[in-house]
Amino acid sequence: MDFTRDMVIGVFAGEIRGPAAVAIVRVTREPNRLVVWYTFRDTRPMPAAESGVPSTPFSIIRLPRSSLPVSFVQVKAPQVLRRP
Numbered sequence: 001m002d003f004t005r006d007m008v009i010g011v012f013a014g015e016i017r018g019p020a021a022v023a024i025v026r027v028t029r030e031p032n033r034l035v036v037w038y039t040f041r042d043t044r045p046m047p048a049a050e051s052g053v054p055s056t057p058f059s060i061i062r063l064p065r066s067s068l069p070v071s072f073v074q075v076k077a078p079q080v081l082r083r084p
Contacts, residue, residue, distance in 0.1 A: 010060040011038045019043045022057040
């Protein structure tokens with residue numbers, strides 16, 4: 001990767017008990033900033049199951065280099081329940 005031409009942007013959810021997912025879904029360029037749109041989903045198993053294992057969800061993307069400031073906007077995502 002050539003940092004003179006490219007840059008990376010990441011969204012990190014920190015440590016969370018149980019499974020979760022973070023995804024960068026869109027990046028838009030405005031005249032005075034870049035806007036990173038992301039989702040955060042809790043993907044815990046169905047309520048009958050226990051999941052205390054910590055996770056650290058993140059999403060990283062590569063973009064053409066820009067000197068514009070970056071803003072982050074969370075897009076609401078539905079909770080996903082899955083069977084254990």
